[in-house]
Amino acid sequence: MPDQDNLDSAVAELGWQAQKSAATRNAILDSAISCIVEYGYRGTTTTAIAQKAGLSRGAMLHHFPSKLDIVRGAVEHLHKKRLKAFRKAMTRSSEGGQDRVLLGVDAFFDHVRHPLFVAFLELSVAARTDPELAGILKPTAEAFEREWYQTAKEVFPEWQGRDEQFDIALDLSRYVMEGLAISSLTHRGGDRDRRVLRYLADKLHELRDA
Amino acid sequence: MPDQDNLDSAVAELGWQAQKSAATRNAILDSAISCIVEYGYRGTTTTAIAQKAGLSRGAMLHHFPSKLDIVRGAVEHLHKKRLKAFRKAMTRSSEGGQDRVLLGVDAFFDHVRHPLFVAFLELSVAARTDPELAGILKPTAEAFEREWYQTAKEVFPEWQGRDEQFDIALDLSRYVMEGLAISSLTHRGGDRDRRVLRYLADKLHELRDA
């Protein structure tokens, strides 16, 4: 056991190599997600990932033996990042003492316009015609949904006892948001989008109070 | 002018070759759309299109010199088919004398679960990272949206004078439906989806009557 607790505990605990390895792995996974956003899932090549991560293909294939290994890691990586970002945005919005519903809607809207959601959308669509990817994505996506639901329930405790309304509110919000997100891929609806969001917030209020 | 109006007017007007050419082109475009649904846009190869259309690659490339030409044709083809199917479903639903809103919601829901919508979704997502495809798809998608809106207005004349409510109703329906469609790619929500649709129909009634 190398237990010379003196200077850099991270170095001491992991060693330089292990630390560098972890950093490189992170860089690769970040690069993979970035490539998925920039080139699409099927357009993402190992060459591009390595290049954007700043190392050679050979080096990358040392950390992840095959492309599918990278994908596995990237999906997991994305899942964690997305959940963290969602939780952060939601709790932050719930702290502003004003209209919690409205803040939540805005935060959610930001969430589906974030590159991380684009990456997820890209993966979801690709998984439809790629069984291997589907096998990787499906469990993670289901886990995300469960944790997402749990988070929402924690952040909005004032809905307690209104379970059915809360479920409808969540589902409705989610579908509107995601529909909005994919529609914004082709068309740029500014005012009409805002109007729908306002209407949505209005209905959420009703669901909570009525 | 070969005007021997005797038996087959189509043959007489077009000639066997022209007729066969048109039929083959249709088969190719149908095959292309089918491949997009089955293999995804980036996974669609000219080999697969030709095979599914039942002719050789060489023959296909006689009708469409390049893959991009096929894509152009397929996008246009898809646009027409989708609009026709939508109009048909909507007018049919409006004829059933019962709850027109509910029938419309069901028809719309069927529409976004149809393979043609899947193909459109596939193209939309691919276009995000493919400028050439985007250049082809964007004008067509915009045209579809305009004609879709027009159709809806014709089919539901009882909303006349309630333009703002009607716009909200349409946008809301569309986003919920499309969000529902992409969510169904990963998860299979049966009851909860139905509940949201019921809620949606309820709100559409409100928008119309209130």
Next chain:
DNA sequence: ATTGAAACCGACAACTCTGACTGTTAGTTT
């Protein structure tokens, strides 16, 4: 019937991506 054009077929070269391989440098252990 023969000539021309259009539909159709198969083979080919150029390109790209992936995974496997060999070699090199840097850090760790004894």
Next chain:
DNA sequence: AAACTAACAGTCAGAGTTGTCGGTTTCAAT
């Protein structure tokens, strides 16, 4: 200090995709 392991780089062959090209069959017109 030596043996060992991990990180990294570059090259290679194989598979797949696209577009081009020459050749064959089928229809139309003179």
